[in-house]
Amino acid sequence: MKFFITSSTGIPNIPEFVGTVEVDELLLGYCDSNTKMDVKHDIAKSFFIKYPERLEWYKQRCFHVFPNFFKSFTNDLMDLFNQSGGVHVLQRLNGCEWDDETGEVKGFVKFGYDGEDLLEFNPNTFTWIPLRPEAVTAKQIWDADKVMREYYKTAVTQNYPEQLKKYVDYGRSVLLRTELPSVSLLQKTPSSPVSCLATGFYPHRASLVWRKDGEELHEEVDHGEILPNHDGTFQMSVDLNLSSVTPEDWTRYDCVFQLSGVNEEIITKVEKDRIRTNWGKSEMTVLVTAALVVPALILIGAAGFIVYK
Template sequence: MRPVLLFLFGAHLALLAAEKHSLQYLYTATSGLSNFPQFVTVGIVNGQPFSKYDSNIRRETPSQEWMAKSVGEEYWEQQTQISVVAEKAFINSINVAKERFNQTGGVHTIQRMYGCEWDDQTGATNGFTQYGYDGEDFMILDLKELRYISPVKQGTLTVDKWNINRLHLESDKHYLGTQCIDWLKKYLQYGKSSLEKKVSPQVSLLQKSSSSPVTCHATGFYPSGVTITWMRNGQEHHEDVELGELLPNEDGTFQKTSTITVTPDEWKNNKFSCVVEHQGKTEIGNEIRTNQDPSAPVPIGIIVGVLVSVLLVVIGVAGYMVYKKKNGFKPVSDDDSGSSSSLHNGSDSGSVHSESSNDSTKPIMR
């Protein structure tokens, strides 16, 4: 399964250090998974989930305390209604997708990711919208050309019809380039105290046995930008090194790993060290803290433990497609009408302000 991302994606007033800020939403519908919600949404700002919805609870809820304090009940009621409508369209979409791909049973996923990013130093902005089916690209919005493209023949019919509808294309462009940016800055203001924090990583070298690969594990850092490199006798070493994915922790921080494969003699006769750079600070790991018997469990429970977070559940089910490039996924529906409703909306505590364009349930297959 080819990975697809996002990943990821704020404020004027220089709320955070000069960098790119991002707002994105992930929608995921599934079939064939009895113990997983059929529909899940996650809202993310600067890599930090701030709202969520699933078809079991059927209620939009905050993922961060700062979000719960910043908006009123009207916001959550409106978000819930939007997600309920999108849920129906997404779940119906899977059956249509299976027909188009000539499939019957099995586990299938439809995902959409959309959002925007903003550089608080240069003022540059960017928007992205992508749709995926079973972990593969299905349709992508090219904002520069203002048209949808599809890498698969099953998406050709949809692309042809969508590109004729200039009203929807202009609506998508306006949302991604204007409304999304406005709400990104608003959310950055809401979560300023949390989002502008800087926490250095904790670095550990982990190994299952003396002949196993050595993993450099950096965790608990914020913001997400981190660089992990290996040094051998004072020189950068890139051979037999595998860099892991950036993963979120439940507390809003991040973790990342880099694994090096060397023989016990190589490790013994050379000086290896892991160098982790974050926010101008450097952490170095050169002592293996865990060297267990081969039959003992690998001391990486802290890594897989984060899979309990809603964000990673969504990503995991979709083949971890969303943390690979700055794109996302939309629904597949059997509605041929081309009608559409709102994206996620935003609101202040007292009143509701639309954050949306009009395509959260816009059908892909028709």
């Protein structure tokens, strides 16, 4: 579960405060200081029907508490860094990870300021870790704040884990499902890398690698990020440069997809007729067009001859 908050000053036409909550990369809710609140997913809707006081808690913090709290934080940091004005952005990423097999819970809180990491909360010592030299002074101030320390200590050890477990309980059919992807081999031009694309999988904990003769490859390989699809599933791709490999040896390579919690691998072997290409389509279009145009010209010629006669 991740809460992501952005507080800004000096930027026109956008809310000064924006907050979101995600569970397993699914956006459950959004709010901003323009009094806009949007419950995004059925998991959150059923959760708030059961716990309407929790929805009211979110509203109070989104529209009143957090905007003032983060604005005050920003002013303190501006004073600390001797900044008089201009555009400034304070961000916080917080939440927890829960392994439901081992029971292990890891809470986290991290602040960023003006595009750089600032401070991170240590969930073991309940003190702040400076992430850049200028943050050492801020660490000393925040460590001395007993109220803030107790707030985040309770959050990472109790509040976040309890809330995540409730979300999982209400969204069990969605969050605990597994969906295997469709895997395709793509190539833009004959000299381009071969891209292995896996799309439509869930959850996002997955791996996609290239292998040669059963051994995982690391050279000539370019891994892409895991990206969300519009339907709540995910996609990822990994490219392999085969420009120095003869076509006869292509079959020694395969793309392997592995989804967390699923024992079976999806193995896609590199074969010429399995690669979808843009340039192949263009050539096919020319052939089809020629196949249609030639008979048409013959028919037109024949019709012209008959009319002439």
